[in-house]
Amino acid sequence: MIKRTLARSHLRTLALAVLLTACEREQRGYRDIPPGATAFPAVQTSELQAGPKSTDPSAGAYQENRWAVSEGQTFYAQYNCGGCHAPGGGGGMGPPLNDDEWIYGSDPENVFATIVEGRPNGMPSFRGKIDNGQLWQLVAYVRTMSGLTPPDVWPARSDHMQESRPATDALPQRQLP
């Protein structure tokens, strides 16, 4: 009797887990993040630095959302990020984005700050130019390029000419120390 109740509750939890995860990955929010470029508090870009890790709840937004990553991929092309970072994130004038070396930190808030503030040596500031929602989607895609998001949100191949391998094949390239 108890076994059956236990089994049933396990089943319920499993069902709930499946429900929640599936829901999240496929959610499409058009105006989730309230518009308005917020001034970002200084967050630490690495463990060596002093400073808070951001507790902004919107930071985690879109990191596990397939649609957001796909939108981010579109914006990466549209806003010509590839002009400096190369279309596949391999780097050119700007540093590569598909490796695991992050000058200014790889947490979502760090990447967000990088795009909003700009960085020395050439990264422009996009504050006020790109909407917050789109920015977070870009952040999700940039982190995906180096494999920091779960594999089931990685975009599949795009309908354009391919550079080298499909995006699903792009495992993060290990840099030599």
Add this chain to the structure above:
Amino acid sequence: MSATTGEQAGAGLLDAAGRAELERTWAARPGLWGWLTSTDHKSVATRYVATAFLFFLLGGLEAMVMRVQLARPENGLVDPDRYAQLFTMHGTTMMFLFGVPVQLAVATYLVPLMVGTRNVAFPRLNAFGFWTYLIGGLLLYGGFVLNTGPDAGWFSYVPLSGPQYSPGKRVDVWAQTVTFTEIAALVAAVEMIVTILKQRAPGMSLNRMPLYVWAVLVTSFVVLFAMPSVALASMMLAFDRLVGTHFFNPAEGGDPLLWQHLFWFFGHPEVYIMFIPATGFVSEIIPVFARRKMFGHTALVLSLVATGFLAFGLWVHHMFTTGLPQLGQSFFTAASMMIAIPNGVQIFCWIATLWAGRPRFATPLLFVLGFVFLFVLGGITGVMVASIPFDQQAHDTHFIVAHLHYVQLGGFVFPLFGAFYFWFPKVTGRMLSETLGRWNFWLFFAGVNVTFFPLHFLGLMGMTRRVYTYHPETGWGALNLLATVGAFMIAASVLVFLANVFRSLRSGAVAGDDPWGAHTLEWETPSPPPPYNFLHIPIVQGLYALWERTADRPVVTGMITHRREILLTTVLDAEPDVRYQHPGPSIAPLLAALAVGVTFIGGIFTTWAFVVGPVLLFPALMLWMWKQSPPAEPLTESEQPA
């Protein structure tokens, strides 16, 4: 084994002990386990039909939400994402989960009875087909509930449904649902072909085969040749999305039109897969209710075969606006018009039979008359859109929506309802109420016209398909509102039907073997038929088996009763050929279907599923085939018919 007439009763006919043993051999095991392991074609078919009908109701609900959304301009009931999911689910449900499965399921029930045998040719495979279909349906609706329902339309054009423009697993769920339903359809088609060609009762030569059985035979061949095309297409789409191939990527040498060709090469025959058995229903109902043999039997058979062949030559008429070369497209215009000729032959023969007979208005005949009205109307708009210049205006507008619903609802669902009313007494042993039946019919008939006739005008006024809303200035509001009213009438008629069914199941008049005075073999059995169908396999003496049955009509005797024995006959003349033994019930088909489910559903998420799945499938197949029945025994010298 021999043919024994009533005169020789006692010399070969089963006695009480033999009867009891026959029942024991063919009975399903008791309880839930018996239900899960059953290989009785009637048991599998009834649950198949019930499941398909449940999907019909769900698809209808989706349609109702869409119609309410469209009733007013700028209605905010559903957002565009949800609306896209709704029309995709509606189309996918009606075409893949209701249309084809219900026809094949009804055939699975009726054909063994109509040809005078005890079960379909491969009973365990039949059960496997049903479980596979069920898993496909659960996948689609599970996905829908989890916000992973497909949203790119029921025919999923690329590149919209490709990896870039449909991110996530939504379209993958669609592609795999197609895989499951197409496996189930192929299974059913194989069953029907072999059952019809090899298991007919002695004396039922091809020229004595009922028209419905002919319809099912032709349909099964159409399934066999059409399904692989959509299987290939959905596999290529899945590969593009999950593996990174470029079948449909124009930038790398792929072609979006390839999808359209492959899909419609299946998609057009698919509507005939639904329609041809419906003409079979009509051909069975009319002689019974006109109380006269059908006029033009040979012409009708040839029309069925011609329709089956021609159905494969029409597919480009779904692509008239894509810019294909005019000369090629013109061929498809001609073919699309030509198919109206065999359809016309059928309609004229039916009308002639009604003229020559003495029609009595019972609900099945009402649905047949409604079918003629609606299908001729739909067929005429079909000839209209077969014309390329007109189609360039009408394509992808509500004109097409009107056309397809007239031919589908009128040409397939109306005969199906007629068939329900006709064969319900046989399946359940109870009669459906005639009064409720008439309400059902008239509400449905009026509802279809009120809903879909205005859509012809809306289409020509510019209302395109798959739009979640429209501006008030378009002036489309009034006709849309009218169409929504009609949709509620259709919903009401379906509710009346459900009420009729539930009431009759509980307290309907007892039917008896043959309440209608019909002529095909299934009306010789009790209602509902026992698991073994016929106590003795009948010997058929004419095309109208029960109407041409003599008083001393012989039956087959001497078949064993302690094993599930089937009599196989020759293909053309149905002379007894082989005594064959079927395996009994088994859980293996369900296990195998689950393994296939794991393979394809898991395959959406990980390639490991293609390893795990077959590993699970292997023991299921071993269990399936382990206990082989003893090899078939050919007839001995003394057993050959004289």
Add this chain to the structure above:
Amino acid sequence: MHPLRALGRASVPAAAMLVVGGCGQAMSAVNPAGPQAERISDLTWYLTITGSAVFLVVLGFLAYAVRRGRRRTESAEGPEADRAMARWVGGAVGVTTLILLTTLVYNFATGRALADFADPDALTIRVTGHQWWWDVQYVDRAPSRRLTTANEIHVPVGRRIRLEVQSRDVIHSFWAPNLHGKVDVIPGYGGSTAFRADRPGVYHGRCAEFCGLQHARMDFLVIAEPEEQFAAWFEAQLKSSAPPGDAVQQKGQQVFLSKGCPLCHAVRGTQANSRVGPDLTHLASRRTIAAGTLPNTRGHLGGWVLDPQKIKPGAKMPPNPLAADELHALLGYLQSLK
């Protein structure tokens, strides 16, 4: 005539149309404004009338058959009855075949006539379908005479137009029913069609192949006007945008250039030069915005700029929160882009 005066002349009937009929005449495949649509419309009438007649005849036969049958006391059997029925059925099949053949011939003739519409003198317009708007380019040998605009196509009355269509993303379909049938816009393919407007007017069109979330809001206008009006419009459109007239417009231009607008939009005459979204150089000369979704008025434009997602959820344009004075200035600037 001075181009500005011509423009002024043109704007009066345009304004009148706006006031009177909203955005022009209703879409209809049987209200043709040109020879292509007219041929199809004639065919439509033939098909409808013939089809209705056939339908009524068949239904008539059915009704007669049922009535006759109901009055029988016994069925009509035997070889004579069979022969009579065979004659009727055969005759019906024969008549059906004849009607189908005639229809087929008429179809082919119409199709031939529609295809035979090429003209070296034609004005070529290249339309690119995007999710969810239309990029319109007037093709010319000389690059300086190539006009790029969006969602609104002007054509001269009486001149043949060759329309080339291509897609930037998914399959769309270009359809203006009063002018011609639709042509699918398929990536990787260069579709084309030809039409001619024989009377001036504002003709609606829309996308006719499901292309995603906002397929329902992907309309366009084809405005047919007399040759001189068209020429005046064309010359005015070729020019770069006028420099800002007053302080408010100047501030508006600053807002435009400093916010995210240049990331997607182009205004010739400024540094904004992106091809991702519609060209806005002469935004104020158009009747609608957002691909036919809203009339081009100050209020609607303001609402659209602030939050496109509310009007067209899923569209590629993000919300743009602006302070009230910034919005006021921006709108002043945008409305100056005639």
